[in-house]
Amino acid sequence: xxxxxxxxxxxxxxxxxxxxxxxxxxxxxxxxxxxxxxxxxxxxxxxxxxxxxxxxxxxxxxxxxxxxxxxxxxxxxxxxxxxxxxxxxxxxxxxxxxxxxxxxxxxxxxxxxxxxxxxxxxxxxxxxxxxxxxxxxxxxxxxxxxxxxxxxxxxxxxxxxxxxxxxxxxxxxxxxxxxxxxxxxxxxxxxxxxxxxxxxxxxxxxxxxxxxxxxxxxxxxxxxxxxxxx
Amino acid sequence: xxxxxxxxxxxxxxxxxxxxxxxxxxxxxxxxxxxxxxxxxxxxxxxxxxxxxxxxxxxxxxxxxxxxxxxxxxxxxxxxxxxxxxxxxxxxxxxxxxxxxxxxxxxxxxxxxxxxxxxxxxxxxxxxxxxxxxxxxxxxxxxxxxxxxxxxxxxxxxxxxxxxxxxxxxxxxxxxxxxxxxxxxxxxxxxxxxxxxxxxxxxxxxxxxxxxxxxxxxxxxxxxxxxxxxxxxxxxxxxxxxxxxxxxxxxxxxxxxxxxxxxxxxxxxxxxxxxxxxxxxxxxxxxxxxxxxxxxxxxxxxxxxxxxxxxxxxxxxxxxxxxxxxxxxxxxxxxxxxxxxxxxxxxxxxxxxxxxxxxxxxxxxxxxxxxxxxxxxxxxxxxxxxxxxxxxxxxxxxxxxxxxxxxxxxxxxxxxxxxxxxxxxxxxxxxxxxxxxxxxxx
Numbered sequence: 001x002x003x004x005x006x007x008x009x010x011x012x013x014x015x016x017x018x019x020x021x022x023x024x025x026x027x028x029x030x031x032x033x034x035x036x037x038x039x040x041x042x043x044x045x046x047x048x049x050x051x052x053x054x055x056x057x058x059x060x061x062x063x064x065x066x067x068x069x070x071x072x073x074x075x076x077x078x079x080x081x082x083x084x085x086x087x088x089x090x091x092x093x094x095x096x097x098x099x100x101x102x103x104x105x106x107x108x109x110x111x112x113x114x115x116x117x118x119x120x121x122x123x124x125x126x127x128x129x130x131x132x133x134x135x136x137x138x139x140x141x142x143x144x145x146x147x148x149x150x151x152x153x154x155x156x157x158x159x160x161x162x163x164x165x166x167x168x169x170x171x172x173x174x175x176x177x178x179x180x181x182x183x184x185x186x187x188x189x190x191x192x193x194x195x196x197x198x199x200x201x202x203x204x205x206x207x208x209x210x211x212x213x214x215x216x217x218x219x220x221x222x223x224x225x226x227x228x229x230x
Numbered sequence: 231x232x233x234x235x236x237x238x239x240x241x242x243x244x245x246x247x248x249x250x251x252x253x254x255x256x257x258x259x260x261x262x263x264x265x266x267x268x269x270x271x272x273x274x275x276x277x278x279x280x281x282x283x284x285x286x287x288x289x290x291x292x293x294x295x296x297x298x299x300x301x302x303x304x305x306x307x308x309x310x311x312x313x314x315x316x317x318x319x320x321x322x323x324x325x326x327x328x329x330x331x332x333x334x335x336x337x338x339x340x341x342x343x344x345x346x347x348x349x350x351x352x353x354x355x356x357x358x359x360x361x362x363x364x365x366x367x368x369x370x371x372x373x374x375x376x377x378x379x380x381x382x383x384x385x386x387x388x389x390x391x392x393x394x395x396x397x398x399x400x401x402x403x404x405x406x407x408x409x410x411x412x413x414x415x416x417x418x419x420x421x422x423x424x425x426x427x428x429x430x431x432x433x434x435x436x437x438x439x440x441x442x443x444x445x446x447x448x449x450x451x452x453x454x455x456x457x458x459x460x461x462x463x464x465x466x467x468x469x470x471x472x473x474x475x476x477x478x479x480x481x482x483x484x485x486x487x488x489x490x491x492x493x494x495x496x497x498x499x500x501x502x503x504x505x506x507x508x509x510x511x512x513x514x515x516x517x518x519x520x521x522x523x524x525x526x527x528x529x530x531x532x533x534x535x536x537x538x539x540x541x542x543x544x545x546x547x548x549x550x551x552x553x554x555x556x557x558x559x560x561x562x563x564x565x566x567x568x569x570x571x572x573x574x575x576x577x578x579x580x581x582x583x584x585x586x587x588x589x590x591x592x593x594x595x596x597x598x599x600x601x602x603x604x605x606x607x608x609x610x611x612x613x614x615x616x617x618x619x620x621x622x623x624x625x626x627x628x629x630x631x632x633x634x635x636x637x638x639x640x641x642x643x644x645x646x647x648x649x650x651x652x653x654x655x656x657x658x659x660x661x662x663x664x665x666x667x668x669x670x671x672x
Contacts, residue, residue: 022425024427025425026426027426028407028409031409032407032409062428063427067409067411068409068410069369069409086560087487090488090562090570090574122369123581124331124578126332127333128558129333129487129495131488135369138371167371168372180407180409182378182405182407184375184382190375199492199493200337200495202494202495202496202511203251203484203498203510204248204251204254206238207246212248214248216469217469218465221469223285223288
């Protein structure tokens with residue numbers, strides 16, 4: 001697949017985020033960009049990045065293979081990642097992964113026979129207070145168990161897009177890759193999607209319920225202390 | 231400690247200090263106008279009329295220490311940036327949150343992204359940087375979406391771009407998504423990654439303060455550190471120091487996960503104890519007794535039920551043989567196995583080792599195999615010596631802290647829970663791993 005004029009325009013937009021002469025910094029977002037068109041980083045994608053940035057294919061390949069979010073084989077529209085780091089694993093994430101793997105007949109970093117869903121186990125996704133968690137195209141489904149995770153996956157198979165527990169409504173992995181390349185999410189209202197979950201607000205709510213306030217906050221003391229108190 | 235407890239006592243509740251988290255319950259705080267109504271960009275207006283050196287002094291006076299784990303004094307870091315050197319300066323915000331257990335930066339960026347943007351503008355002004363980057367973990371798509379929106383709103387309002395608020399100060403801020411590599415949370419690996427390379431750590435010295443991004447003077451600060459700046463500018467150093475301890479000042483977001491009734495984010499005065507945090511979180515889950523916990527992510531050595539009264543500040547946790555780290559307390563009970571927990575963490579370090587240095591790359595690889603052997607019931611007494619010997623060869627001999635971190639759960643679990651290892655080795659408990667997971671373990 002060749003990359004068209006629009007891709008080149010976007011690539012230039014990425015390069016402009018960095019100082020003159022530092023175009024190599026654009027490489028990571030550009031790899032997300034080529035993934036947004038092909039669903040993975042193909043040899044063509046590597047070639048496009050190399051040519052645009054004046055690098056060798058080997059230099060680009062070395063970077064592309066280092067990072068787990070660049071997929072090296074065609075990937076489904078739906079990337080299902082189950083956290084199996086210690087906390088989520090202990091709370092049941094390990095069982096969720098094993099069950100989904102059996103159900104989908106796909107192991108880690110493998111795609112279902114129909115090409116729609118790619119399964120992976122993920123390392124800590126920074127949502128331990130919601131554990132065990134899984135994500136679909138990196139949007140969170142919290143406190144999953146064998147049943148609820150299977151529910152999410154079967155909906156995906158039926159062409160339904162289940163609503164994540166937090167975060168925005170689902171988009172495809174290709175669409176998400178464009179956001180990862182640094183382009184805004186232009187879906188109407190998507191940025192407003194999702195409210196804070198209970199664990200996020202627990203400390204706050206406790207303080208509010210019990211009338212705990214910050215001591216002596218005055219927003220107007222001078223930045224430079226008067227000489228005599230220094 | 232076990233079972234649900236009575237509502238938290240007044241004394242413990244008084245340790246809650248919602249500063250950085252205070253806007254989180256406001257559903258629209260991520261929008262500029264709502265943020266402005268909640269004191270937003272007020273600190274910037276105040277800061278931009280001050281001399282940059284006075285801002286650096288203010289941060290020094292506040293005693294603010296880095297919130298990313300190492301606890302380095304922030305004002306001192308800013309002060310290391312050479313001035314009038316003719317080179318461009320950079321601010322890079324480390325938003326590559328990924329230390330197992332850590333989950334405080336993602337909610338901050340999602341629910342109050344402008345506070346990070348405002349902090350980044352003030353910090354850039356102080357160190358005389360005209361370009362700043364927020365390197366956000368790739369997987370954190372929701373946080374990045376809100377951040378990108380906040381940055382574009384800040385440009386529209388004249389808080390970013392040319393001649394910010396008519397001060398003559400220019401700043402461009404870019405939100406840069408990573409691509410899935412824990413090592414990029416290490417500041418020099420992050421810089422290499424931001425330059426478009428594999429994220430592998432650099433030799434230090436020279437330090438980023440003189441040779442950072444593009445070999446220019448660079449400050450790399452964690453999200454929580456930078457988001458603290460507007461509050462210090464508004465409230466002053468003395469107010470900030472009213473929270474926390476003398477050497478560990480200010481509020482800190484403690485992230486509780488695991489076997490407690492109400493896991494979540496609790497922003498408290500630094501120096502609160504685990505016992506008090508568990509009280510705030512409604513106690514341990516029914517039927518669970520606290521057995522082991524991490525004070526600040528998996529790279530900080532495990533502590534036990536004997537350590538619940540250790541004040542969780544930088545000095546006290548170090549004195550107890552661990553590290554404050556990211557204040558991600560992962561809480562495990564008598565129903566959790568410390569050997570298995572350590573194995574899962576090691577598997578993580580093995581996967582995330584960047585491969586640059588031999589001790590970390592090979593050591594984590596072999597230790598995973600040794601753990602698999604022990605957990606499948608095929609371990610030997612000698613394996614325990616091998617593990618400790620391997621740790622000796624990683625700790626202090628790796629290129630960066632990732633390797634050191636990998637040894638933390640191993641040495642600490644062996645120190646506190648050796649009997650659990652012996653139970654597998656001597657056949658007193660059923661193997662936790664089956665034969666099929668053992669391929670290549672011998």
